Amino acid sequence: MSRIVILTGAGISAESGLGTFRDKDGLWTKYDLNEVATPEGFARNPDLVHEFYNARRANCRTAQPNAAHEALAQLQSDHTGRVTIITQNVDDLHERGGATDVIHMHGELFRALCAACDHRWVAPPEMSPDHLCPSCKATATRPDIVWFGEMPYHMDDIYEHLTEADLFVAIGTSGNVYPAAGFAAEASAAGVETLELNLEPSAVAGTFDAARFGPATDVVPMWVTEVLERTGQV
Incomplete structure (x- = not known):
C-alpha cells in the first residue's frame, strides 16, 4: 500500500465548525x-x-483544524509511500493541519480570480465588485471557487493519481456531487482497493470495498494509526 489517494469532503471540516450544505442552521x-x-x-x-x-x-x-486533518498530515509525513490529498473543500484546514500539496478541485476560499483574464491572487478579507484585477485592471474580481456548472480543477492530475493508487479513501463525502462521486468507481475499475470513512453511508457507498462509520475525528485518526502500524511507521 505504497500509494494512497484520499478524497475529503465537507464532513471532515464539519467538526471544526464549517457546516455542510445540509446543516439545518x-x-x-x-x-x-x-x-x-x-x-x-x-x-x-x-x-x-x-x-x-x-x-x-x-x-x-x-x-481550527481538527484531529482528522492532523491525522492525514501525519500520514503524509510518516508513511513511506506517497499520500495524495484531494479535497472538495475550499477551506485551508488541511494546510493549517500540516498537510502539503493538497489538490483543491473546487478552488480555494482565500484565492481570487479575474473573470476577464484568469489571473489569480491571494484574496483580501473583504472582496467587492469594485475591486480591480491586479493584472488587467478589469472590475471582474470573483472568488476562485468552482461553482455549480463549472469544471473542477486539476481533473487530469486527479484521474492519473486515482488509476496509479494502491488504495483510494473517501472521507466525509456525500457521494452526491460529481465528478468526485465517481472517483471510487473509477479507482475500482483500475483495480484499486477502495475505502469509505464517513459519518454515515454516502450515496455511492455500494461502490467501496470497505467502510467505517463515525465522526471523522474518531475514525480517521484510528485508521491512520492502523496504516502506520501495519507499515511499521509507529
Whole structure:
C-alpha cells in the first residue's frame, strides 16, 4: 500500500465548525445556492455573491483544524509511500493541519480570480465588485471557487493519481456531487482497493470495498494509526 489517494469532503471540516450544505442552521441555509454558487447568480448580483464569500472567509478564519486533518498530515509525513490529498473543500484546514500539496478541485476560499483574464491572487478579507484585477485592471474580481456548472480543477492530475493508487479513501463525502462521486468507481475499475470513512453511508457507498462509520475525528485518526502500524511507521 505504497500509494494512497484520499478524497475529503465537507464532513471532515464539519467538526471544526464549517457546516455542510445540509446543516439545518448553517450559513448555506441563509442563501439560495443558485444565487451565490453559480456563474449566472454572480452575473445577476455580484454584491450578494461577494457578501456570501466574505462571510465564508470570516467563518473559516475562526475555524481550527481538527484531529482528522492532523491525522492525514501525519500520514503524509510518516508513511513511506506517497499520500495524495484531494479535497472538495475550499477551506485551508488541511494546510493549517500540516498537510502539503493538497489538490483543491473546487478552488480555494482565500484565492481570487479575474473573470476577464484568469489571473489569480491571494484574496483580501473583504472582496467587492469594485475591486480591480491586479493584472488587467478589469472590475471582474470573483472568488476562485468552482461553482455549480463549472469544471473542477486539476481533473487530469486527479484521474492519473486515482488509476496509479494502491488504495483510494473517501472521507466525509456525500457521494452526491460529481465528478468526485465517481472517483471510487473509477479507482475500482483500475483495480484499486477502495475505502469509505464517513459519518454515515454516502450515496455511492455500494461502490467501496470497505467502510467505517463515525465522526471523522474518531475514525480517521484510528485508521491512520492502523496504516502506520501495519507499515511499521509507529
